[in-house]
Amino acid sequence: MTVAIVWFRRDLRVHDNPLLAAAQRYDEVLPLFIIDEKITEGRRASAARNRFIAGCLEDLDLALRRLRSRLLVLCGEPAHQLRAIASDLRVEAVLWSGDVSPYSRARDRRVHAALRELGVRAIEHPPNHVVDVGQIETGAAKPYQMHSPFHRRSLTMPRRPLLPAPRRLPPPPDLAGLSVLRQHPRLLLETLVRHPPSPHPLATPAEPPAPIAQPGETAARRALSRWLSSGLHRYAHGSQTLAEGATSRLSPHLRFGCLSALELEQRALQHPHPSAQAWVRQLSWRDFFAHVLLHSPGNLSLEHQAQLRGMEWEEHPERLVAWQQGITGFPIVDAAMRQLARTGWMPNRARLIVGSFLTKDLQIDWRQGEEWFSRLLLDGDPAQNNGNWQWIASVGTDPAPVARRLYNPTLQSQRHDPDGLYIRRWVPELSAVPLSALHQPSQMSECQQRRSGCWIGRDYPAPIVDHPTQRALALERYRRSLPPPPLEAASPPRPR
Numbered sequence: 001m002t003v004a005i006v007w008f009r010r011d012l013r014v015h016d017n018p019l020l021a022a023a024q025r026y027d028e029v030l031p032l033f034i035i036d037e038k039i040t041e042g043r044r045a046s047a048a049r050n051r052f053i054a055g056c057l058e059d060l061d062l063a064l065r066r067l068r069s070r071l072l073v074l075c076g077e078p079a080h081q082l083r084a085i086a087s088d089l090r091v092e093a094v095l096w097s098g099d100v101s102p103y104s105r106a107r108d109r110r111v112h113a114a115l116r117e118l119g120v121r122a123i124e125h126p127p128n129h130v131v132d133v134g135q136i137e138t139g140a141a142k143p144y145q146m147h148s149p150f151h152r153r154s155l156t157m158p159r160r161p162l163l164p165a166p167r168r169l170p171p172p173p174d175l176a177g178l179s180v181l182r183q184h185p186r187l188l189l190e191t192l193v194r195h196p197p198s199p200h201p202l203a204t205p206a207e208p209p210a211p212i213a214q215p216g217e218t219a220a221r222r223a224l225s226r227w228l229s230s231g232l233h234r235y236a237h238g239s240q241t242l243a244e245g246a247t248s249r250l251s252p253h254l255r256f257g258c259l260s261a262l263e264l265e266q267r268a269l270q271h272p273h274p275s276a277q278a279w280v281r282q283l284s285w286r287d288f289f290a291h292v293l294l295h296s297p298g299n300l301s302l303e304h305q306a307q308l309r310g311m312e313w314e315e316h317p318e319r320l321v322a323w324q325q326g327i328t329g330f331p332i333v334d335a336a337m338r339q340l341a342r343t344g345w346m347p348n349r350a351r352l353i354v355g356s357f358l359t360k361d362l363q364i365d366w367r368q369g370e371e372w373f374s375r376l377l378l379d380g381d382p383a384q385n386n387g388n389w390q391w392i393a394s395v396g397t398d399p400a401p402v403a404r405r406l407y408n409p410t411l412q413s414q415r416h417d418p419d420g421l422y423i424r425r426w427v428p429e430l431s432a433v434p435l436s437a438l439h440q441p442s443q444m445s446e447c448q449q450r451r452s453g454c455w456i457g458r459d460y461p462a463p464i465v466d467h468p469t470q471r472a473l474a475l476e477r478y479r480r481s482l483p484p485p486p487l488e489a490a491s492p493p494r495p496r
């Protein structure tokens with residue numbers, strides 16, 4: 001009798017799950033999830049994400065029950081728990097998909113060591129990316145530093161075939177002899193799925209957030225089908241607008257592996273139009289930033305560009321709070337930050353605008369923005385969050401002249417929210433402000449303020465900084481830290 005554990009982590013699905021295919025060769029299979037409190041309760045923990053995980057686990061358990069199995073959920077240190085279960089059940093192998101963050105890699109090394117001591121096989125599959133981000137390398141056998149060549153190379157890498165959901169799964173072993181359950185009988189899924197997260201006081205909206213995505217594979221697959229049939233075809237032209245439905249909103253599902261990244265790519269490419277290719281290219285940023293963190297784990301605390309590591313950032317606690325709370329007086333920034341607090345998500349274009357605003361206009365350290373995002377984002381993920389924050393702070397991969405990623409919030413607002421629907425939705429105190437003043441309400445005359453019932457400084461804040469002044473200061477600050485600019489920087493920057 002052979003017994004294996006399938007250790008679910010960020011692959012909470014039954015479709016296209018290589019672990020479940022590999023598990024078929026054992027007589028008994030225990031599907032297991034371990035709640036690691038260092039993640040669910042740590043400094044970067046997110047109440048919204050914890051709720052989302054709980055929903056994903058419930059959905060996965062239902063799917064496994066349809067396969068005559070079930071999910072066991074435990075809480076504790078993974079190496080310790082796996083060692084205990086593996087020896088109680090005389091397990092032959094533990095299967096899991098790898099991860100790229102330094103924390104998970106250190107944890108996995110402890111698990112490998114614990115299983116090795118017991119003589120149990122540890123079978124680690126590649127993480128949920130389109131390609132194996134640990135295998136891809138430049139012609140000089142180095143990691144990539146730029147997305148475009150990474151993507152070109154990635155398109156030539158082999159793909160494994162997509163896997164259907166299994167029709168059956170080997171039954172779970174008898175858990176009666178499991179010491180961990182004798183000691184902690186509460187640790188079964190029924191009770192633990194309600195694991196209470198501790199939210200950050202500032203990050204807790206008064207009302208429960210309006211979900212942008214329902215947790216679990218079932219909802220994720222519905223969202224994917226909807227996107228492929230009615231959203232994808234507009235992507236090449238509309239992905240930058242802040243309008244509802246312009247992008248897929250599948251990122252929370254990818255974060256927890258409720259969807260397979262490879263399946264997303266393959267199904268999108270069945271649609272023969274340029275939007276499918278544009279979307280697949282965007283999806284490959286996710287692989288790229290995972291590749292970057294895998295090879296540069298120090299990026300979680302340090303700038304990817306070594307010459308910018310000594311850069312001075314400003315300490316502005318009140319400005320930081322204004323940014324976090326969405327009361328900066330820049331409507332597009334405030335709309336985006338309030339959407340984040342209410343829903344745990346914001347579109348990529350909005351993330352770029354608020355990221356540029358924090359690091360360039362407010363001159364606040366990108367790490368503060370990264371930490372705030374990681375507490376609130378449903379899709380919050382160390383590799384993606386870090387890679388993107390470094391990118392928009394002009395300290396990461398894909399270096400470009402700073403002026404190119406220093407956005408004018410008012411121009412961005414006019415360009416990407418031209419009808420003002422996004423601002424009006426998230427900043428209700430501006431709802432009666434005419435479109436001509438909506439992107440810069442501080443410019444309203446007294447008469448306009450009276451007519452729209454919105455007095456600047458009373459109903460809506462005056463801008464907390466002057467963009468042209470801050471822009472000049474930011475350029476100077478980067479100039480002091482950077483070596484002489486590349487030739488490209490000599491050409492006049494495009495208006496942003």
Ligand code: FAD
Pocket residue numbers: 239247248249250251252254255279282283284285286287289346347348349351352355373377379380381382384385386388389392
């Ligand atoms: P779509 O446009 O429909 O794209 C499809 C998928 O491609 C996304 O779901 C996502 O998995 C991937 N993708 C798209 N753009 C990017 C990108 N720039 N980088 C990496 N992957 C991308 N994404 C996260 O998943 N987690 C994060 O913690 C995160 N933090 C970010 C922080 C900042 C400052 C910025 C600028 C971006 C961040 N992103 C992060 C990337 C991006 O904003 C989101 O992935 C995207 O907005 C998700 O929306 P969507 O699913 O509708 O994307």
